[in-house]
Amino acid sequence: MSQSDIYNKIRWTLMANFRLKEATNHYKANLSEDLGLDAWDINQLIFLVEKQFNIQFETGIEKSIVSLNQIASLTYKAMHRQTGSMKVA
Secondary structure, three states: OOHHHHHHHHHHHHHHHHOOOOOOOOOOOEOOOOOOOOHHHHHHHHHHHHHHHOOOOOOOHHHOOOEHHHHHHHHHHHHHHHHHHHHHO
């Protein structure tokens, strides 16, 4: 799955669960300042992404995530790290 595909899935998760407008450019938008998400919302979004992609981010990651493209990038890396470790085994 490409990072673009991951971004689109996360964007739809964000729009469906947090009622954001589709026309907004979510890619580089700041989750708090531009999209109005608070710390609780960001934690919920991270949980939903982990569940959707069957991955686990490192503890405390929510403190450093500020944009949707950052979540997509971290998801992409986590998915490839997971499949990479499965190939070695």
